[in-house]
Amino acid sequence: MSDGEVFPVPEEWAKRAHMDAAAYEAACRRADEDPEGFWREVGERLDWITPFTQVKDVSFNREDFRIRWYADGALNVSVNCLDRHIETRGDQVAIIWESDDGQVSDKLTYRQLLAETCRWANVLKAKGVKKGDRVTIYLPMIPAAAAAMLACARIGAVHSVVFGGFSPDSLAGRIQDCDSRIVITANEGLRGGKVVPLKANVDEALKTCPGVTDVIVVRRTQTEVPMTPGRDEYYGDLKKTVPDTCDPEPMNAEDPLFILYTSGSTGKPKGVLHTTGGYLAWAAYTHELVFDYRPGEVFWCTADVGWVTGHSYVVYGPLANAATSLIFEGVPNYPTSSRFWEVCDKHKVEIFYTAPTAIRALMREGEEPVRRTSRSTIRLLGTVGEPINPEAWLWYHRVVGEGRCPIVDTWWQTETGACLMSPLPGATPLKPGSCTRPLPGVKPQLVDAEGKVLDGATSGNLCLTDSWPGQMRTVYGDHERFIVTYFTTYPGKYFTGDGARRDEDGYYWITGRVDDVINVSGHRLGTAEIESALVGHEAVAEAAVVGYPHEIKGQGIYCYVTLKVGEHPSEALQADLRGWVRREIGPFAAPDVIQFAPGLPKTRSGKIMRRILRKIAEDDLGNLGDTSTLADPAVVDDLVAHRAGAS
Numbered sequence: 220m221s222d223g224e225v226f227p228v229p230e231e232w233a234k235r236a237h238m239d240a241a242a243y244e245a246a247c248r249r250a251d252e253d254p255e256g257f258w259r260e261v262g263e264r265l266d267w268i269t270p271f272t273q274v275k276d277v278s279f280n281r282e283d284f285r286i287r288w289y290a291d292g293a294l295n296v297s298v299n300c301l302d303r304h305i306e307t308r309g310d311q312v313a314i315i316w317e318s319d320d321g322q323v324s325d326k327l328t329y330r331q332l333l334a335e336t337c338r339w340a341n342v343l344k345a346k347g348v349k350k351g352d353r354v355t356i357y358l359p360m361i362p363a364a365a366a367a368m369l370a371c372a373r374i375g376a377v378h379s380v381v382f383g384g385f386s387p388d389s390l391a392g393r394i395q396d397c398d399s400r401i402v403i404t405a406n407e408g409l410r411g412g413k414v415v416p417l418k419a420n421v422d423e424a425l426k427t428c429p430g431v432t433d434v435i436v437v438r439r440t441q442t443e444v445p446m447t448p449g450r451d452e453y454y455g456d457l458k459k460t461v462p463d464t465c466d467p468e469p470m471n472a473e474d475p476l477f478i479l480y481t482s483g484s485t486g487k488p489k490g491v492l493h494t495t496g497g498y499l500a501w502a503a504y505t506h507e508l509v510f511d512y513r514p515g516e517v518f519w520c521t522a523d524v525g526w527v528t529g530h531s532y533v534v535y536g537p538l539a540n541a542a543t544s545l546i547f548e549g550v551p552n553y554p555t556s557s558r559f560w561e562v563c564d565k566h567k568v569e570i571f572y573t574a575p576t577a578i579r580a581l582m583r584e585g586e587e588p589v590r591r592t593s594r595s596t597i598r599l600l601g602t603v604g605e606p607i608n609p610e611a612w613l614w615y616h617r618v619v620g621e622g623r624c625p626i627v628d629t630w631w632q633t634e635t636g637a638c639l640m641s642p643l644p645g646a647t648p649l650k651p652g653s654c655t656r657p658l659p660g661v662k663p664q665l666v667d668a669e670g671k672v673l674d675g676a677t678s679g680n681l682c683l684t685d686s687w688p689g690q691m692r693t694v695y696g697d698h699e700r701f702i703v704t705y706f707t708t709y710p711g712k713y714f715t716g717d718g719a720r721r722d723e724d725g726y727y728w729i730t731g732r733v734d735d736v737i738n739v740s741g742h743r744l745g746t747a748e749i750e751s752a753l754v755g756h757e758a759v760a761e762a763a764v765v766g767y768p769h770e771i772k773g774q775g776i777y778c779y780v781t782l783k784v785g786e787h788p789s790e791a792l793q794a795d796l797r798g799w800v801r802r803e804i805g806p807f808a809a810p811d812v813i814q815f816a817p818g819l820p821k822t823r824s825g826k827i828m829r830r831i832l833r834k835i836a837e838d839d840l841g842n843l844g845d846t847s848t849l850a851d852p853a854v855v856d857d858l859v860a861h862r863a864g865a866s
């Protein structure tokens with residue numbers, strides 16, 4: 220076959236799996252022939268307070284646009300993730316917590332997590348939080364993060380989790396956009412041996428968030444931090460004043476569950492809104508199918524709860540399926556680059572799910588840090604967040620998985636709620652680098668730039684022609700932006716922003732974003748956001764940012780910067796600009812390359828020709844294409860001559 224080695228489904232996987240190859244084909248057929256029945260069963264995996272009778276009500280057309288699933292049903296997400304397991308699994312571990320340095324770890328049973336969730340819910344209620352209110356959560360990877368999310372779900376509040384790596388400015392923007400009155404944070408976080416000043420960041424952010432009345436602070440470290448009287452209180456003090464039971468709020472299936480901000484090609488980050496019934500059903504269904512999950516197995520997704528992967532595969536999917544889910548506070552290479560595998564051995568992890576960037580970084584350290592650990596409990600490996608290069612896939616398979624563990628390369632997006640394309644370990648032969656085929660009921664399509672549908676083995680822009688229950692419902696506060704962003708490029712279809720190739724076996728190979736979004740170490744960034752941060756610096760007149768291939772990060776951040784008259788290029792200014800972007804957005808957004816450019820390539824109408832900037836950044840100088848339509852073709856010569864060593 221043209222795409223290299225194919226790894227067949229191991230026999231024992233075909234035998235044990237929820238879905239073998241025949242069952243997968245049958246499920247896909249069923250979804251085509253009896254969609255109503257197929258989707259009803261997906262919804263019925265949840266416990267409903269009022270069972271739904273309507274299954275799907277969707278139109279992607281502007282005239283009658285709507286996305287509604289299970290819309291006349293009522294349920295509570297925290298009940299589905301906690302209460303319903305208590306009778307049979309109350310004493311089973313729900314969450315294993317592994318601290319940054321590994322000196323402490325903790326276990327919470329389902330019974331304990333329910334009690335803690337109820338305490339959090341009661342604390343929020345005592346603060347006046349009501350159904351529909353937004354609560355911002357800015358916490359490290361500690362069990363309180365899961366409990367606070369579930370507590371919001373219990374009382375019908377809408378959480379907005381902000382990754383602890385975001386700057387005060389980014390945090391403030393997210394608090395303001397959804398108008399949340401409450402912020403939950405910690406005095407400090409610990410990550411890779413470094414202190415993250417979470418509370419100090421909140422204090423800074425709140426200078427521009429007059430609407431915030433209360434800050435609830437978890438003590439993660441012994442450090443004392445300034446507390447503003449009347450606004451800030453320690454969770455440890457508040458929890459002593461409340462009971463550990465709390466009646467769940469019945470929620471309509473289409474009531475909001477959470478907002479999660481994500482970067483797009485233009486403008487400010489969008490508040491992706493997910494709702495209650497469809498999201499949880501899809502997170503749970505995909506978690507069971509993709510990871511062939513059975514209750515009680517130890518599942519570890521390394522993602523931070525500040526990203527969608529953490530929402531769907533640390534908290535909601537696993538807990539809905541009565542999993543033992545591991546929450547890891549640290550990073551892959553601290554204290555040593557054996558850490559992931561030591562944690563797997565320590566907690567007997569069976570299913571391990573991480574990002575390609577982590578695999579590439581560990582691969583660089585060689586095999587020994589892996590080989591010195593056992594990993595004998597691991598049965599299944601997964602990746603998410605960016606394309607995985609076959610070399611990294613093969614290393615993950617051979618070295619980490621000792622050749623015995625299938626790898627599920629799961630493709631999805633913040634917008635899709637949970638996986639849409641992935642191999643199933645008992646059903647799908649694997650091709651390194653391919654997310655293989657759509658899950659049952661998922662309808663991918665490739666189109667060309669004009670929207671013409673492309674059949675067979677081909678490459679194109681990836682759309683989805685129909686809905687699935689976990690699809691985002693709107694951009695918080697801006698429904699028009701939702702429709703324009705996703706449903707107008709190719710009218711009547713959801714456009715993912717990704718390019719993909721489909722091979723002769725119908726396998727998909729995601730080639731990356733075709734818009735101005737870049738994926739840096741699995742973190743999604745809009746080039747426009749970085750540009751806007753750069754032009755906020757006093758020395759900068761104009762900036763254009765593109766991605767370029769980066770060995771470890773997947774993509775690196777390449778910035779072309781034009782200085783104001785009277786400013787002069789220098790290494791000091793480069794360092795200053797790098798630090799500036801770090802502070803404006805967050806450390807993970809720090810530019811890799813800054814090239815000072817006297818001018819940027821623009822069309823006569825003033826549009827920056829990013830295609831040319833990308834080619835220069837990629838060092839693909841033979842393919843700059845036609846530059847004759849530029850207002851000033853000479854700027855390209857200067858850019859090429861002064862190209863920075865981007866590698």
Ligand code: WT7
Nearest residue numbers: 603604605606628629630631632633729732743
């Ligand atoms: C973008 C979405 C999926 C949750 C975490 C990231 C890229 C994601 C894969 C994969 C190739 C992937 C796409 C997508 N992406 N998974 N398995 N193979 N590319 O969510 O931050 O919303 O980013 O990540 O480009 O559009 P996100």
